[in-house]
């Protein structure tokens with residue numbers, strides 16, 4: 001290519017750039033800046049996200065506590081896994097599996113329902129045995145781990161004794177005395193759950209634990225809420241678990257389910273049948289039965 005041709009090409013390019021800038025500045029002069037952002041704000045406000053993922057708090061060691069939501073219906077159902085950490089790691093794994101399932105099958109959520117899932121309320125305790133941040137799988141569980149020690153949060157507190165229902169500084173876990181924290185909600189994990197519930201006021205809350213093969217109702221000082229019995233029986237019948245209206249194996253103080261009962265929110269404890277299986281088919285049937293319970297009859301027929 002000759003030097004003359006290069007100069008001609010450079011000249012054409014320079015002219016093009018000049019024209020482009022001129023046109024750009026003209027457009028800006030004509031179009032009022034304010035109109036475009038106004039339209040976007042209006043349309044954004046009308047669209048509710050169908051699924052969300054957020055961090056609702058931090059554990060004692062600073063690990064994020066995540067919550068996922070699916071659907072936009074007025075009836076809020078909350079599911080919580082991992083309360084007893086690595087000792088009941090299958091409860092968190094079941095909750096993560098539901099997150100995957102609803103992501104892949106958003107159409108199964110009825111239009112009346114919003115599903116909220118906190119898959120792991122006690123991430124420090126699962127980390128102790130998995131050594132893994134965030135989501136883990138069954139293969140991350142070492143076969144010889146001391147799972148009982150992985151029940152407590154990083155302060156050594158049994159989180160399901162740290163809620164504001166008959167709270168005492170020490171409580172029981174089977175024949176053993178466990179720490180319930182320095183006050184009700186002294187632990188950031190319990191406080192995060194309390195605040196999340198206050199934000200959304202769910203119709204019902206299901207806590208996944210293991211292992212007893214039963215669904216338990218809940219109560220604090222005022223007895224079992226009538227709707228709690230309906231939720232318990234509905235889930236237990238569909239899943240094929242036993243239904244236990246009153247837990248009296250040993251006295252428990254400060255449990256999350258009892259706290260929810262005290263503020264008028266039906267809550268049940270679903271105890272998986274062992275400490276390794278997620279009982280997927282059983283729990284899917286239980287959750288679908290709750291969907292039907294909280295869906296207007298004509299919505300299912302549509």
Ligand SMILES: [Zn+2]
Nearest residue numbers: 084088209210
């Ligand atoms: Zn448990």
